[in-house]
Amino acid sequence: QVQLVESGGGVVQPGRSLRLSCAASGFTFSTYGMHWVRQAPGKGLEWVAVIWNDGSNKYYADSVKGRFTISRDSSKNTLYLQMNSLRAEDTAVYFCARDEDIGWGGYFDYWGQGTLVTVSS
Amino acid sequence: SSEVTQDPAASVALGQTVRITCQGDSLRSYFASWYRQKPGQAPVLVIFGKNNRPSGIPDRFSGSYSGNTASLTITGAQAEDEADYYCNSRDSSGSHVVFGGGTKLTVL
Numbered sequence: 165q166v167q168l169v170e171s172g173g174g175v176v177q178p179g180r181s182l183r184l185s186c187a188a189s190g191f192t193f194s195t196y197g198m199h200w201v202r203q204a205p206g207k208g209l210e211w212v213a214v215i216w217n218d219g220s221n222k223y224y225a226d227s228v229k230g231r232f233t234i235s236r237d238s239s240k241n242t243l244y245l246q247m248n249s250l251r252a253e254d255t256a257v258y259f260c261a262r263d264e265d266i267g268w269g270g271y272f273d274y275w276g277q278g279t280l281v282t283v284s285s
Numbered sequence: 286s287s288e289v290t291q292d293p294a295a296s297v298a299l300g301q302t303v304r305i306t307c308q309g310d311s312l313r314s315y316f317a318s319w320y321r322q323k324p325g326q327a328p329v330l331v332i333f334g335k336n337n338r339p340s341g342i343p344d345r346f347s348g349s350y351s352g353n354t355a356s357l358t359i360t361g362a363q364a365e366d367e368a369d370y371y372c373n374s375r376d377s378s379g380s381h382v383v384f385g386g387g388t389k390l391t392v393l
Contacts, residue, residue, distance in 0.1 A: 199382065201382075201384075208369075208371065208384060208385075208386045208387040209320075209322075209328065209371050209373075209384045209387070210384065211373070211381070211382035211383070211384060214382065223380050223381055225381070259327055259328070264333070268375070268380065268381075268382060270315070270316055270318060270333065270334070270374075270375070271318035271330060271333040271334075271373070272318070272320075272328075272330060272373075273330055273333075273339065275327040275328055275329070276327060277326075277327050278327060
């Protein structure tokens, strides 16, 4: 069965960096686009970034562009999100989600359980 | 980026029908998908494309479109349907994802 397991969250000071990971299993990782979606405490879902199955295309929300980098390693079946210059408003649960297609196909068919990132001094 | 908007809250009596809507210009060109999220849990896909349900989603969930509005209808709502519901679609460029703000559904 498809499983997505996020890790790497924690408490970090403003301006510092953090890298999130999402370990994928139960499907052929290299044939699907992958996304990061976040949810601030008590708030709605906010899309963060997408990466195509082969890493050829990456797109970011305006709120994180230039600070966050999405990447993937198909040899390890793992998705990453490198987050730099973190701000208090980046505090959220970060979910990884599988796209139904090789890139941004229109919907997310599987989600991980999320990892909490808290940006605070 | 273009936006999609949802009413923040809706309610339905047990066994009755409720429609949750998602509005946005991008919906004239692109399909929406719908997700159910219960407290402390990850979102779950309930409707995608024109009106498709993933396996395991009851047939009381359905989707429809009219103009710039996508709708999620629950026919015969059950207590376990109480949750937050989010729509998403593409922005005007087609390359970015947009989420609605979510609708909190209460089953009375």
